Amino acid sequence: MTEFLQSLIRGLGSGSIYALLALGFVIIYKSTRVISFAQPAFMLAGAVLVSYLAAEVGFFAAVPIAAVLIAVLALGVERTVLRPMIGKPVFVVAIITIGVDVVVRVVTNAFIGLDVRQVGDPWGLSTATLLGVEVQQRYLVMFGTTVVVVAVLFAFFRFSRVGLAMRAVAYDQEVALAQGISVGSVFALSWAIAGGLAALAGVFVATGAGVDQQLWVIALKALPAIILGGLDSLGGAVVGGLAVGVVESLVGTYQGDVAPWLGPNFALVAPYVLMLVVLLVRPYGLFGSKEVERL
Amino acid sequence: MKGRPELYTSYAQDMAFLNTRPKRTWTGALVVVALLVPFAITDDLLMLLATGFVAAIGAIGLNIATGYAGQVSLGHAFFLAIGAYTGAALSGDPDGRVLGFGVTSLPVWLLASGLVAGLAGLVVAPIAVRLRGLYLAIVTLGLVFLGEHVFREWTSLTGGPGVGRPAAVPELFGVRLDRPSEFFSGPQQLYLLMFVLLVIFAVLARNLVRSRIGRAFAAVRDRDLAAAVIGVDLTRYKALAFAVSSFYAGVAGSLLFVVNGFFDPGSFGLLLSVQYIAMVLIGGAGTISGAIMGALFITLLPRITRELPTVLPFISADATGAVTVFQVEAVLYGLLIVVFLIVEPRGLFGIWVRVRNYWRTWPFSY
Numbered sequence: 001m002t003e004f005l006q007s008l009i010r011g012l013g014s015g016s017i018y019a020l021l022a023l024g025f026v027i028i029y030k031s032t033r034v035i036s037f038a039q040p041a042f043m044l045a046g047a048v049l050v051s052y053l054a055a056e057v058g059f060f061a062a063v064p065i066a067a068v069l070i071a072v073l074a075l076g077v078e079r080t081v082l083r084p085m086i087g088k089p090v091f092v093v094a095i096i097t098i099g100v101d102v103v104v105r106v107v108t109n110a111f112i113g114l115d116v117r118q119v120g121d122p123w124g125l126s127t128a129t130l131l132g133v134e135v136q137q138r139y140l141v142m143f144g145t146t147v148v149v150v151a152v153l154f155a156f157f158r159f160s161r162v163g164l165a166m167r168a169v170a171y172d173q174e175v176a177l178a179q180g181i182s183v184g185s186v187f188a189l190s191w192a193i194a195g196g197l198a199a200l201a202g203v204f205v206a207t208g209a210g211v212d213q214q215l216w217v218i219a220l221k222a223l224p225a226i227i228l229g230g231l232d233s234l235g236g237a238v239v240g241g242l243a244v245g246v247v248e249s250l251v252g253t254y255q256g257d258v259a260p261w262l263g264p265n266f267a268l269v270a271p272y273v274l275m276l277v278v279l280l281v282r283p284y285g286l287f288g289s290k291e292v293e294r295l
Numbered sequence: 296m297k298g299r300p301e302l303y304t305s306y307a308q309d310m311a312f313l314n315t316r317p318k319r320t321w322t323g324a325l326v327v328v329a330l331l332v333p334f335a336i337t338d339d340l341l342m343l344l345a346t347g348f349v350a351a352i353g354a355i356g357l358n359i360a361t362g363y364a365g366q367v368s369l370g371h372a373f374f375l376a377i378g379a380y381t382g383a384a385l386s387g388d389p390d391g392r393v394l395g396f397g398v399t400s401l402p403v404w405l406l407a408s409g410l411v412a413g414l415a416g417l418v419v420a421p422i423a424v425r426l427r428g429l430y431l432a433i434v435t436l437g438l439v440f441l442g443e444h445v446f447r448e449w450t451s452l453t454g455g456p457g458v459g460r461p462a463a464v465p466e467l468f469g470v471r472l473d474r475p476s477e478f479f480s481g482p483q484q485l486y487l488l489m490f491v492l493l494v495i496f497a498v499l500a501r502n503l504v505r506s507r508i509g510r511a512f513a514a515v516r517d518r519d520l521a522a523a524v525i526g527v528d529l530t531r532y533k534a535l536a537f538a539v540s541s542f543y544a545g546v547a548g549s550l551l552f553v554v555n556g557f558f559d560p561g562s563f564g565l566l567l568s569v570q571y572i573a574m575v576l577i578g579g580a581g582t583i584s585g586a587i588m589g590a591l592f593i594t595l596l597p598r599i600t601r602e603l604p605t606v607l608p609f610i611s612a613d614a615t616g617a618v619t620v621f622q623v624e625a626v627l628y629g630l631l632i633v634v635f636l637i638v639e640p641r642g643l644f645g646i647w648v649r650v651r652n653y654w655r656t657w658p659f660s661y
Contacts, residue, residue: 263448
């Protein structure tokens with residue numbers, strides 16, 4: 001039982017990282033209908049930035065600064081690379097973001113070098129006792145912070161004027177344009193928000209283990225999460241992210257005893273198996289809206 | 296018709312295999328040049344070109360699914376891997392360290408690896424057919440990760456990560472093509488083999504896409520609902536596009552490592568898929584010649600960047616300097632994709648079309 005609870009909390013912790021990343025993907029997808037494959041690079045860049053800033057201003061000041069700076073970077077990418085592509089096929093734009101991802105990552109890797117950089121988080125690998133179960137503090141912090149961020153984001157979309165504009169654009173771009181909403185600024189804003197979320201996720205990934213050149217691979221696990229939840233559902237992104245984290249963690253704990261023939265490290269691909277199974281039943285994910293088919 | 300060689304005068308001519316006389320002449324000339332090349336250049340360049348030809352077969356395959364039928368696939372590396380392992384296992388040494396059946400005859404294992412990969416494509420098709428656009432792209436990406444895991448764990452077939460296994464044995468009518476024979480060196484034979492195979496598969500693909508099936512693919516790509524309304528069986532053609540594309544990938548995969556003779560499970564990652572997407576997009580989506588141009592371009596790119604340090608001294612040739620060749624190469628991939636898609640969405644093929652039109656209308660080319 002203790003083992004199960006520990007595994008569950010670990011899963012929720014790493015799942016909240018995936019949820020943050022998935023939210024970024026979904027926010028961009030909802031407003032621009034494009035999946036930004038540049039998220040892994042922004043995540044890596046965020047973590048690297050914090051590892052440099054933390055030495056100067058301390059961890060807690062470094063995180064928001066890095067998030068803002070990465071948001072600005074994402075905004076810049078959107079203005080220079082993505083804006084000329086409005087109206088082009090979505091797949092072409094998605095491939096362009098792969099190009100952006102490669103470029104940003106190579107530049108970032110030059111700042112990492114070959115060794116591991118520490119982000120200077122105050123938790124490290126130290127543990128706390130929760131309900132009689134020993135868990136690492138950083139998982140609790142990840143989960144808690146994600147809950148707060150998600151609540152703020154949802155409130156922003158629900159109650160603020162800008163959030164309303166973003167929802168309008170997500171619903172129908174042309175109608176939103178006709179109502180006087182600047183669709184361009186909404187695009188830019190959604191990229192900025194996604195960049196900030198990615199940076200935050202990057203910091204969380206780097207807590208405990210540090211930043212190395214392979215960190216970006218973690219971000220790819222947000223892909224099964226967004227497909228699982230449905231590409232255009234914010235709630236789905238959160239649920240999908242947490243589900244991926246929990247499945248990964250539970251499979252990692254129990255698969256060795258139950259099904260050792262699947263090989264070690266099966267936990268890493270378990271989210272993809274889960275995604276395929278869900279898609280066989282629901283082709284638009286758990287909460288995604290079905291495309292209207294009409295002529 | 297006479298005196299107007301660049302105009303079509305009948306539908307049959309429009310749909311012909313090489314539909315204008317200049318196209319016939321130039322294609323013929325290109326084939327002759329390609330056949331003479333092995334006697335003019337060094338062996339390591341020949342190897343590189345041979346790899347490029349194999350990549351072109353794979354790129355043509357991806358282009359059939361993505362460029363013609365509009366089924367975006369990021370899973371090409373997975374099908375390449377299936378082909379590579381099928382070919383290697385069939386032709387492998389039965390008493391070796393890894394699984395092998397000792398069938399070294401090239402036509403046998405080549406067809407078998409194509410068929411096995413094609414079957415894998417058909418197995419995936421039921422999921423693929425239900426999905427559209429970016430959902431499909433991400434699901435096929437999932438295939439790559441699942442494949443990587445399976446190949447890492449199935450060490451009796453793959454030799455395991457970092458160790459790997461020998462690639463398929465290219466033996467035709469009892470002659471080992473990768474070893475020097477009486478008249479040719481090994482690389483020359485491999486070059487000619489890959490070139491002949493590329494021509495065969497390019498001709499097959501060109502014929503496929505100008506047939507009824509090809510028109511159905513284009514209809515599915517342009518608007519699948521409209522295609523369904525005019526009587527195109529969506530499920531059938533989407534599955535067919537996947538199967539044909541995977542067949543080509545399987546063939547290309549089994550040949551891909553013949554030149555250097557060795558490969559390991561780490562070769563079939565996301566990067567390989569992205570490279571093939573880049574070939575199709577940089578070459579020009581929806582054209583056979585574009586896929587070939589793109590594949591050659593992407594294959595030759597590392598060689599070109601390797602020459603950069605001699606021209607630009609601030610780039611260092613090993614992994615120690617501030618700006619290394621490897622970084623430049625990775626950045627170039629990214630930048631080329633971005634720049635091509637923004638500036639010339641039709642790719643290298645589009646540039647060629649523009650150059651051609653400039654000279655065709657010269658001196659009134661404004």
